[in-house]
Amino acid sequence: MRAAVMYGAGDVRVENRPDPKIVRAADAVVRVVAACVCGSDLWPYRSMPAVDTGRPMGHEFLGVVEETGADVTGLNAGDLVVAPFTYSDNTCDYCAKGLHTSCRNGGRYGFDGVDGGQGEAVRVPYADGTLVKLPVAADSALLPSLLALSDVMTTGHHGAVTAGVGRGDTVLVVGDGAVGLCAVIAARRLGAERIVLAGRHEARTGLGREFGATDVVPERGEEGIARIRELTGGGADKVIEAVGTRQSLDTALGAVRDGGTISRLGFPQYEEGPIGPAPFRRNITLTGGVSPARAYIGQLLPDVLDGTITPGRVFDRAFPLHQAPDAYRAMADREVLKALVTP
Amino acid sequence: MRAAVMYGAGDVRVENRPDPKIVRAADAVVRVVAACVCGSDLWPYRSMPAVDTGRPMGHEFLGVVEETGADVTGLNAGDLVVAPFTYSDNTCDYCAKGLHTSCRNGGRYGFDGVDGGQGEAVRVPYADGTLVKLPVAADSALLPSLLALSDVMTTGHHGAVTAGVGRGDTVLVVGDGAVGLCAVIAARRLGAERIVLAGRHEARTGLGREFGATDVVPERGEEGIARIRELTGGGADKVIEAVGTRQSLDTALGAVRDGGTISRLGFPQYEEGPIGPAPFRRNITLTGGVSPARAYIGQLLPDVLDGTITPGRVFDRAFPLHQAPDAYRAMADREVLKALVTP
Numbered sequence: 001m002r003a004a005v006m007y008g009a010g011d012v013r014v015e016n017r018p019d020p021k022i023v024r025a026a027d028a029v030v031r032v033v034a035a036c037v038c039g040s041d042l043w044p045y046r047s048m049p050a051v052d053t054g055r056p057m058g059h060e061f062l063g064v065v066e067e068t069g070a071d072v073t074g075l076n077a078g079d080l081v082v083a084p085f086t087y088s089d090n091t092c093d094y095c096a097k098g099l100h101t102s103c104r105n106g107g108r109y110g111f112d113g114v115d116g117g118q119g120e121a122v123r124v125p126y127a128d129g130t131l132v133k134l135p136v137a138a139d140s141a142l143l144p145s146l147l148a149l150s151d152v153m154t155t156g157h158h159g160a161v162t163a164g165v166g167r168g169d170t171v172l173v174v175g176d177g178a179v180g181l182c183a184v185i186a187a188r189r190l191g192a193e194r195i196v197l198a199g200r201h202e203a204r205t206g207l208g209r210e211f212g213a214t215d216v217v218p219e220r221g222e223e224g225i226a227r228i229r230e231l232t233g234g235g236a237d238k239v240i241e242a243v244g245t246r247q248s249l250d251t252a253l254g255a256v257r258d259g260g261t262i263s264r265l266g267f268p269q270y271e272e273g274p275i276g277p278a279p280f281r282r283n284i285t286l287t288g289g290v291s292p293a294r295a296y297i298g299q300l301l302p303d304v305l306d307g308t309i310t311p312g313r314v315f316d317r318a319f320p321l322h323q324a325p326d327a328y329r330a331m332a333d334r335e336v337l338k339a340l341v342t343p
Numbered sequence: 344m345r346a347a348v349m350y351g352a353g354d355v356r357v358e359n360r361p362d363p364k365i366v367r368a369a370d371a372v373v374r375v376v377a378a379c380v381c382g383s384d385l386w387p388y389r390s391m392p393a394v395d396t397g398r399p400m401g402h403e404f405l406g407v408v409e410e411t412g413a414d415v416t417g418l419n420a421g422d423l424v425v426a427p428f429t430y431s432d433n434t435c436d437y438c439a440k441g442l443h444t445s446c447r448n449g450g451r452y453g454f455d456g457v458d459g460g461q462g463e464a465v466r467v468p469y470a471d472g473t474l475v476k477l478p479v480a481a482d483s484a485l486l487p488s489l490l491a492l493s494d495v496m497t498t499g500h501h502g503a504v505t506a507g508v509g510r511g512d513t514v515l516v517v518g519d520g521a522v523g524l525c526a527v528i529a530a531r532r533l534g535a536e537r538i539v540l541a542g543r544h545e546a547r548t549g550l551g552r553e554f555g556a557t558d559v560v561p562e563r564g565e566e567g568i569a570r571i572r573e574l575t576g577g578g579a580d581k582v583i584e585a586v587g588t589r590q591s592l593d594t595a596l597g598a599v600r601d602g603g604t605i606s607r608l609g610f611p612q613y614e615e616g617p618i619g620p621a622p623f624r625r626n627i628t629l630t631g632g633v634s635p636a637r638a639y640i641g642q643l644l645p646d647v648l649d650g651t652i653t654p655g656r657v658f659d660r661a662f663p664l665h666q667a668p669d670a671y672r673a674m675a676d677r678e679v680l681k682a683l684v685t686p
Contacts, residue, residue, distance in 0.1 A: 271617065
């Protein structure tokens with residue numbers, strides 16, 4: 001099969017790889033119908049040292065089950081399924097608590113002999129625990145929004161849930177990437193009344209407004225913080241940080257109200273952060289983390305199916321698989337918000 | 344009047360200071376009946392640069408109202424009152440939310456012309472908003488436990504509340520100082536079933552067991568973490584960090600279960616901390632901060648009055664005011680857990 005493989009910063013190649021086969025009895029092989037490039041794929045795209053053996057890329061995909069192992073009982077060949085961005089057994093103590101990203105048997109696509117999602121097919125471990133069956137046809141117009149459940153929409157939702165967003169709240173979302181925009185959808189869905197979106201890319205913040213943002217703050221740094229504090233009457237109680245840089249964390253800390261909560265969704269591009277006396281005196285809570293997408297797909301699926309939420313609108317360009325390198329380049333250059341990749 | 348004043352590390356003096364008088368109409372003057380030395384007083388005791396104008400010390404006290412300003416309506420001369428460790432108006436938006444430590448008119452004893460608590464009398468700003476009347480006589484045997492409401496007990500409670508401790512929980516308390524021991528009381532009071540106390544001072548951990556700790560872990564560092572993880576079947580869901588050093592934070596991070604919460608009560612002795620990819624992947628929440636004691640005194644008072652909780656047992660030695668320097672020395676040398684100071 002053909003699949004996208006990264007060999008270092010800026011070096012994504014589409015090449016032949018072995019066709020996936022059932023290895024363990026809990027596996028399924030899924031023929032990919034739609035995949036995409038994640039904002040987090042851009043971190044290695046910008047910084048990965050050159051390697052001889054490339055890393056299969058992609059962790060967001062949906063597709064059709066082609067074959068199942070002997071222990072798989074909940075899926076059949078022909079089922080259309082979406083894959084959360086990590087696989088998990090859905091039976092261990094962590095999964096039972098809804099923290100599938102800490103699954104005792106879980107793992108990541110593209111590592112440990114498991115295929116990446118940006119390819120023609122994927123062997124999915126713990127298929128029963130991982131994959132969620134979709135009650136639509138493989139040519140449904142809902143496919144982009146269903147694909148968004150594999151990561152960006154469930155991640156945005158994780159931010160809103162862990163920040164404790166509820167009816168009538170004022171919420172700040174830092175970052176106008178696909179996750180930030182999905183966090184706007186999620187905050188609105190949970191009842192937030194005022195949603196301030198910090199971002200400066202007009203096409204994206206425009207979509208953010210359509211998703212429910214009531215205010216957009218393009219200014220950065222101290223100027224942006226001052227503007228947000230003014231708009232929110234002294235700071236936001238709930239902040240969703242959807243970038244991952246120290247600068248965006250500083251914006252979140254500057255704009256959150258005393259006693260407020262910052263939920264981090266952007267993968268931290270730092271090892272240490274400012275958690276000394278200042279936020280301690282202000283009783284700031286820092287929460288969030290890698291979203292247990294599997295736990296949320298079932299909650300969000302009905303709203304996607306009936307059109308209440310349309311997170312698939314974050315996909316603003318589709319690339320055939322052989323153009324995956326272009327998809328990376330276009331996203332890295334911010335020409336494209338989120339790239340759909342179809343085999 | 345006589346009062347304790349700090350002039351630098353290791354240099355506490357008891358000296359004459361002006362008798363407090365009503366300055367603003369919302370003030371009250373309180374004649375101190377009992378005060379104490381806080382673990383946080385030991386940080387400047389160990390590190391404060393020498394100064395010419397000393398800093399009045401102490402922020403935990405109870406006493407009898409001597410005089411009230413024209414605007415004070417809820418208190419009368421002769422009332423026995425306890426002071427939370429910061430003053431607050433109890434009317435601003437933060438106070439209305441129960442975050443009195445962020446009060447827009449609030450402040451700290453010993454700063455901005457306000458007396459410290461380790462003295463014969465204190466001018467208390469916003470007396471109606473700050474002081475809580477106690478329905479006992481000034482010679483009540485409950486005085487030590489009521490005094491504990493000014494800081495250590497309400498701080499321990501803040502840790503248990505923000506960590507989300509509930510019925511049946513397993514809780515780790517890091518630190519066997521007075522706050523850690525009060526956190527044990529608070530965790531038990533909120534229904535924790537298993538309470539692991541990390542501390543190595545046997546007299547203190549012994550008291551911790553009487554307060555409700557089910558297990559004591561004296562080992563530190565990696566050894567301590569391994570022991571806690573073993574005792575808790577892989578880590579504690581709720582951790583209360585009651586020390587404030589990087590080492591104790593590292594213990595908390597090592598011993599918390601994925602998806603768990605660390606509530607910090609110990610004033611951070613660091614500016615930056617480890618909030619990078621590792622805790623992000625594990626979905627660790629960091630919460631807590633300076634306790635809004637004023638918000639909690641009313642909740643805890645009935646349990647002190649009926650003897651359900653006895654936080655006053657943390658006071659293991661009383662010093663007359665003129666021996667305040669000895670009280671500091673004894674606490675700094677860990678001869679004394681918590682020193683009561685009586686004018």
